[in-house]
Amino acid sequence: MSALDKALLPTDLRLMLARDDRLGGGNVLPTAMATHPDPDVPFLLLGRPVTDVTGEPLHELSLRTLDRLAQSWSAWYLAKGVGPRDRVAVFIADTYAYSVHFFALSQIGAIPVLLNSRMAGPVAVEHLRRTGPVGLYTDASRAARIGEALTELPGLDWVQLADELPAPPEAWLKQEDYFTHAPDDPVVILHSSGTTGQPKPVIQSHAGSFAGPRYRLEHFTEKPGSLMMAAQPQSHTGCIGYGMYAVLAGTPMVPLFDPTGPELTAAIAEFQPTLVLAFAHVYADLVAEHLAPGSVDSVEGWISMADAVHDAHMRHILSLRDPALPAAAFYDRFGSTELGWGLMVQVRTLDTPRRDRCIGRPDPLAEFAVLRPDGTRADLGEYGRLGVRSPSLTPGYWNDSDTTVRSWLGGYWLTGDIAMQDEEGLFYQVDRLVDVVPTGTGTGYSVLMEEIILAGLPEISECAVVAARFDGRPVGVAVVRLDDPDAEVPASALLERVNGALADAGQPVVTLLEIARTDDALPVGYTGKVLKRRLREKYAEPAAWQGENNHLALTS
DSSP states (O other), X not given: OXXXXXXXXXXXXXXXXXXXXXXXXXXXXXXXXXXXXXXXXEEEEEEEEEEOTTSOEEEEEEHHHHHHHXXXXXXXHHHTTOOTTOEEEEEOOSSTHHHHHHHHHHTTTOEEEEOXXXXXXXXXXXXXHHHOOSEXXXXXXXXXXXXXXXXXXXXXXXXXXXXXXXXXXXXXOOGGGSOOOOTTSEEEEEEOOOTTSSOOEEEEETTGGGHHHHHHHHHOOOOTTOOEEEEXXXXXXXXXXXXXXXHHHTOOEEEOOSOOHHHHHHHHHHHOOSEEEEOHHHXXXXXXXXXXXXXXXXXXXXXXXXXXOOHHHHHHHHTTSOTTSOOOEEEEEEOOTTTOSOOEEEEEOTTSOOOTTEEXXXXXXXXXXXXOTTSOBOOTTOOEEEEEEOTTSOXXXXXXXXXXXXXXXXXXXXXXXXXXXXXXXXXXXXXXXGGOEEETTEEEOHHHHHHHHHHHOTTXXXXXXXXXXXXXXXXXXXXXXXXXXXXXXXXXXXXXXXXXXXXXXXXXXXXXXXXXXXXXXXXBOTTSOBOHHHHHHHTTSGGGGOOOTXXXXXXX
């Protein structure tokens, strides 16, 4: 047994916790401390250090060290006058400190508002305005992003810079300081990705936030030697949710950050994880790294817990493993901030037959349905709106009952996706509702079209398809990035092959193809997703349709 494995909670205690109805997002840490037989074993290996109450950087955490740090922050917040139901915003560098503040605030009944580290200043201001925090814990660089608007936010009583207080003095809570949550009490406000506009403030409740970790405690046990690397923004629901599970189960984990391809490659080399959890854009970046075979051999399983990953990217990553080792698998989990957990999974290996945009079958934790606009169930093979029922779902959006109400249809929470279910019970997510591409020859589904392009043209490493208008008619546009950025490929020849692949798959052809030569040609948001609304705005302007033939091509 390795030193890390000593932190794993015995099976009988896992089951006891899974069946404790009082346990939820608001009391994870004190419950773990009261349950774990050896809270002094380090099990969290930090990708970036957090500051201890002593002022020293911590590169690893045991349960006891984490509890001491969280209690000290809880006591500091109480001294600032923070009480139950008060919101406190946290906007800091992308480290495990987000989880520390989540535990510190939620266990005293306050509601942390966690903002992605990369969020732009004006977007952050609007998010703070909507959530109404009494205080903000941030750093100087992010306070500068917000600027003078910081003094104009109603209800904001104080701002504390992390540069001046990276950690509080050591302090301990009295038993009466801990808040007793009811199941529906909010314990955190997260946010959506913001790819379609202003991010929405997503509530997670005491019971709902713990539904996913509860299910995993009862139905899954890590094998000895396992090490999970959470390579996502540490403010994201995936890291907060899996982090709760890891704290209770004693699961060895590397809370990393949202990395670039080179950063993830270096982290894998350093920590040698057996499992990696990341966003789809990180896997696309990893493909672009042209890694040598065998360079990521420690990884037995790759996991996505947001948008489904493109098949071509998954297969490339799986092919990097030494063939002498057991085959790696890709656990393509479909989820979102609103869903609270990855509620559908499609497991892929190199031997898995290609099924474009297949997201698999629901976990027992959830029920999915494809719905027509009137809320009735769509037939098998019929495209419709994807809905879900699950105890992990958000109760809604903070301070926005209108959007919350409009997110329900036929008793299901709408994910915002267009989907279809086949006769085998498999679900297929083909697009976001807002990204559908109407054309004169039929409706195109942009994510499905991208999947077809990537699978059929291996020289393309990344692409986006968006709706546009040309000569007054609705058309599709494809923006592609070449695997070899220096390759001299005529856009006209590429357009012909792209349209051949789309036509063969029964999708409408695109009218314009642009080869992305700069980062701005494929703009991304702070979560790494392509901002298709920006591309739609761009191709609404006539000037965007003019260019040299080596990077822009138009169908005749």
